[in-house]
Amino acid sequence: MGYEPTPKSLDIPQVFLENIIAPIIPSDNPQTAEGIALGKKLFFDQILSANGTQACASCHSPQNAFTDNTPTSVGIDGVSGNRNSMPLFNLAWNYNERFNWDGSALSLERQAEEPVENPIELHSNWEAVVDRLQNHPDYPELFQLAFKTNTITKELTTKAIAQFERTLISANSKFDNYSLGQATLTTQELNGLDVFLREDKGDCFHCHGNPNNPLWTDNDFHNNGLDATFTDLGLGAVTGDPNDNGKFRSPSLRNLAFTAPFMHDGRFATIDDVISHYSEGLQNSSTIDPLMKQIDQGGVQLSDQDKSDLKVFLLALSDPSFINNPDFQN
Amino acid sequence: MNKTIFTLFFIALISAVSCSDSDSVANSTQIFTTFKFTHNWDGTPVTNNDFNTLQYTNENGDLLSIEKLRYVVSDIMFTTSSNENLVFDVYNLVDVTNATNLSFTPQILIPKGSYNVSFTFGFDNADNSENYLDLNSESFNVPDNLGGGYHYMQFDGKFLNADDAEQGFNYHAIRAVDNPGMNPTFPQDTFITVNLGVITITDAPEIEVKMNIAAWFKDPNTWALNELNQMLMPNSSAQIQMFENGQNVFSLGEVTP
Numbered sequence: 208m209g210y211e212p213t214p215k216s217l218d219i220p221q222v223f224l225e226n227i228i229a230p231i232i233p234s235d236n237p238q239t240a241e242g243i244a245l246g247k248k249l250f251f252d253q254i255l256s257a258n259g260t261q262a263c264a265s266c267h268s269p270q271n272a273f274t275d276n277t278p279t280s281v282g283i284d285g286v287s288g289n290r291n292s293m294p295l296f297n298l299a300w301n302y303n304e305r306f307n308w309d310g311s312a313l314s315l316e317r318q319a320e321e322p323v324e325n326p327i328e329l330h331s332n333w334e335a336v337v338d339r340l341q342n343h344p345d346y347p348e349l350f351q352l353a354f355k356t357n358t359i360t361k362e363l364t365t366k367a368i369a370q371f372e373r374t375l376i377s378a379n380s381k382f383d384n385y386s387l388g389q390a391t392l393t394t395q396e397l398n399g400l401d402v403f404l405r406e407d408k409g410d411c412f413h414c415h416g417n418p419n420n421p422l423w424t425d426n427d428f429h430n431n432g433l434d435a436t437f438t439d440l441g442l443g444a445v446t447g448d449p450n451d452n453g454k455f456r457s458p459s460l461r462n463l464a465f466t467a468p469f470m471h472d473g474r475f476a477t478i479d480d481v482i483s484h485y486s487e488g489l490q491n492s493s494t495i496d497p498l499m500k501q502i503d504q505g506g507v508q509l510s511d512q513d514k515s516d517l518k519v520f521l522l523a524l525s526d527p528s529f530i531n532n533p534d535f536q537n
Numbered sequence: 538m539n540k541t542i543f544t545l546f547f548i549a550l551i552s553a554v555s556c557s558d559s560d561s562v563a564n565s566t567q568i569f570t571t572f573k574f575t576h577n578w579d580g581t582p583v584t585n586n587d588f589n590t591l592q593y594t595n596e597n598g599d600l601l602s603i604e605k606l607r608y609v610v611s612d613i614m615f616t617t618s619s620n621e622n623l624v625f626d627v628y629n630l631v632d633v634t635n636a637t638n639l640s641f642t643p644q645i646l647i648p649k650g651s652y653n654v655s656f657t658f659g660f661d662n663a664d665n666s667e668n669y670l671d672l673n674s675e676s677f678n679v680p681d682n683l684g685g686g687y688h689y690m691q692f693d694g695k696f697l698n699a700d701d702a703e704q705g706f707n708y709h710a711i712r713a714v715d716n717p718g719m720n721p722t723f724p725q726d727t728f729i730t731v732n733l734g735v736i737t738i739t740d741a742p743e744i745e746v747k748m749n750i751a752a753w754f755k756d757p758n759t760w761a762l763n764e765l766n767q768m769l770m771p772n773s774s775a776q777i778q779m780f781e782n783g784q785n786v787f788s789l790g791e792v793t794p
Contacts, residue, residue, distance in 0.1 A: 227674045302674060404680035405717065406707075406770040417678050419668070425676040450589040497604055497693040497705030500767050 212239035212353055217299060220378030222386050222421050230299030230373070236316060236366045238373060241353040246371030248349065249364060251537040254339050255323050256283050257331035263322065263368065266292040269535050272462035273375060278473025282327040289439060291473035294466045296377040296529060297459065301426045308455045308471040309441045310428055315372055319365035333361040340364065377461055377529035378421065385523075386418055392523065399520025402513045409485070409507060409517055413498050414457045423461050423524055428454040429496040432489035432506075433470060441471065443494075453494050464525035478521060482514050567646035571743045572613070572656075574631045574639050575790060576606070579751045585636050591697065596755035599762040601696040601706070603750070606633040608690035608710075609677070610731075610746075611660050613643060615652040623647055628660070630675060640743075651737045654744065658729035658783060659689025665712055665728070683770050684714035684721045689728060692753070696762040706766040708753060710783070713776035724773050727780040733789040745790030752786040753779065 215238045217230055232238060249255065250263045266280040267273040273295035280292045290308055298306070304314050312318035322328040323336055340346045340359045347357035354363050384390035392400070402409045404417060414431075416423040428442045430453040437443075443452035455471040469475040475484065487505040489495070500507050509517065529535075576583040578593050583603070591602045611628035629641040659665070665686035672678070672687055679686050692708040713727045736744060754760035758778040769775040 226668070226670060228670045300674075401682055401718070404682050406683065406709075407717075407768045410768075412678075412680055413676070416676055417680055419673040419678045420676050422674075493703070495705070497695055497707060499705060502704070503702075 210355065212241045212355070214238065215240040215243060217373060218376065220376060220383070222378050222383045223300070226419050226421055227300065228302070231302060231304060232299060232373065233314065233316070236369060238370050239353060241349070242367050242370040243374055244371075245346075245349045245353040246367035246369065249368050250371050254343065255331065255336055256329040257335070258283050261329055263319075264537065266328075267295050269532075269537075270465065270530050272296060272377070272465040272530055273535075274466050276467065278468050280328070282325070283330050284327070286327040288325075288327045290471055291468065293458065294462060295372055296375045296461065297422055298375065299373040300422050303426050305426070305428075305456070309445050310456060311445045315369040316362075316365045319368040319372075320361065337361060337364070375529075375535060377526045379528045380461065380526040381523040382418075382520075383421065383526070386421065393519070395516050395519045396523050397520075398513075399516035399518065399523075402509065402517045403520055408513060409509065410498065410500060411460075411485075411517075414496075415460050422459055424457045424459040426456060428456055429498070430454045430492065430494045431485075432491070432495050432499045432502065433474070433484070435490040435492050437492070439472065450494060453492055454496075460521055461524045462526055462529065463521050464527075465530055478518050479514070482509065482517055485509075486514065566649050568649060568738065568741045569642055569644070569646060570738060570741070571640055571642040572610075572629075573743050573745045573790075574610075574641070574748065575745055576633055576748045576750055579749060583633075583750060585634055588634070591695065591703070593751070595751060595762070596759045597761045599696045599754075599760075601694050601762065603692070603694045604634075605691060605693040606750070607631060607635075607677075608692075609659055609672075609687065610641075610656050611664055612657040614655045615647055616655070617650065617652055623652075626664075628664070628669070630672060630677065647738065649739055651735055654733045654736050654789075656731050656733075656746075658731055658787065659710065659712075659727070660687060661728050662712065662723075662726065679711050679770070682719065682721065683717050684712050684723065686712055692750075696766070698766075699763050704762075704766060706762050707769060708779070709770050710779045711770055711776060713773040713780070714771065715773050717771040725777060725780075727776050729780060729783045729786075731787040733787075736789070736792055740794055743791075743793050745792065747788050747790040748786055749788070750786075753782050756782065756785050758782050 217238060253259045253262045255262060261283050266275045268275055274292045278291060279287045279289055281287050293308060298315055306312040306315060306318040323331050323333060337359050346359060350359050350363060351357040353367055381390055385392050403411045414425050414429055437453045440452045442454040443449060463478055467476060469481050475481045485506050486509040489499055489502045489506045491502045588603050591600050593601050595601060607630060609628055609630050613625045613627060615623040625643050625645050627643045629638050631638050677687050679688055689710040695703045695705050698704040713724050714721045715724050716722050758781055765775050
């Protein structure tokens with residue numbers, strides 16, 4: 208029997224096993240130890256960029272839960288894009304398999320294609336990237352180990368990156384341990400949870416999960432009242448449906464301690480800014496989500512105490528072990 | 538998601554059938570039944586292609602649009618003329634927004650014959666206390682401080698309010714709850730038993746279940762969206778009105794073949 212890559216299933220956290228359905232692993236890209244290792248090397252390798260100065264990790268840094276700390280990331284030519292770099296974790300549980308803020312990538316593998324050729328990101332082209340990888344002293348052998356061929360292609364490269372990205376699992380926050388009966392929350396954190404879950408207070412749960420959906424996102428698309436008129440159509444530019452204008456994917460609320468600034472364009476520098484937006488800053492528009500409340504007053508009108516409690520609760524969803532996981536470092 | 542549901546309940550369903558009159562079941566030709574869920578506004582068909590446009594006027598005269606509609610049906614029951622019950626402990630999340638699960642075939646065989654067919658809109662209280670991983674993954678939960686369990690229905694849209702401005706509404710049906718918080722209480726049950734009447738099942742039928750969406754807003758309670766539009770989950774009075782109006786929402790459509 209010939210060589211076969213070593214199957215490597217995802218380590219599914221207990222809090223996920225108890226609450227949500229299994230992650231999505233494409234049948235044509237099973238997880239293997241060699242594929243994950245190759246994907247990790249590619250993720251951190253600047254060889255993917257045209258001038259060899261940036262890698263995926265340049266805008267998706269481990270210490271920022273795989274986003275960066277700028278409103279919109281700057282590419283190899285010093286040009287800033289118009290979107291905030293999305294954090295990367297628990298991606299295999301995005302059951303809709305629509306990635307990016309606007310849902311433009313219909314699988315994780317496809318998502319990995321676009322930044323390489325984006326003129327304000329890595330500004331390369333796949334033909335050149337594949338050529339560089341093929342002529343690299345190490346990569347042909349690593350592809351051989353991962354995919355049983357040393358003929359490198361765009362498809363195999365993105366498959367490897369996607370395999371690595373699927374291993375980026377975050378489920379060890381204080382709240383996760385509380386859910387498992389292994390930690391206690393403070394009174395303020397519990398009050399914040401109440402604000403989060405109360406339909407007559409924060410009503411965050413309809414879009415951002417709940418203790419029984421520990422992804423803390425619905426991975427769906429909403430217009431959350433950021434703008435009265437749109438400079439970025441979001442999902443609407445992808446689908447062509449004006450009813451989708453101004454809609455963006457709900458991000459997970461995990462790891463907010465590491466992922467500022469916030470929103471698709473990074474407009475809010477702090478969690479306080481975000482909470483104030485939902486409390487007093489909503490802007491009406493034709494596609495604003497019906498779940499947005501009291502828009503004529505700017506939002507749900509949280510008290511200062513509720514805001515403070517909600518912030519403390521949200522921070523309990525952050526997972527320091529994730530950003531320090533040695534498996535995820537370069 | 539159906540696969541998960543079917544897998545989860547397959548053994549339980551077989552058990553449920555096995556507990557019924559096994560002789561008559563064993564001696565009959567057994568077939569699957571399919572339930573097809575259709576939606577209308579006082580007879581005018583509604584699909585997700587009709588969403589996001591202010592075009593429906595409710596009994597109260599409010600002009601409204603539909604942006605999201607999904608609901609759970611569960612516990613399908615076939616009752617024979619001799620009052621033998623075949624209870625299928627199944628559920629299906631009908632998602633009109635995404636046009637998924639509009640057709641539902643429980644993987645259970647039943648004998649040909651005439652049955653009174655009924656189901657539960659939402660979950661009965663016992664089923665509502667279970668943990669459904671697929672519904673959790675759909676964020677269909679009701680938080681514990683609002684009574685826990687699951688939504689029975691999420692129906693979101695917009696209406697023209699008294700100021701002639703578009704405003705959102707969230708007609709979310711759940712188990713009615715009082716005292717939201719650490720120790721909620723439940724004033725009355727608000728899941729709905731829907732009786733489709735007697736159906737003669739001959740050959741792998743498709744049973745159409747019709748939802749008249751307009752009926753959620755009338756009889757016996759004329760629903761004024763200017764007064765009841767959002768934050769209805771902790772409003773037990775509103776939940777009970779939904780329950781009362783919901784008695785007239787579903788009906789039997791075509792049965793084919």
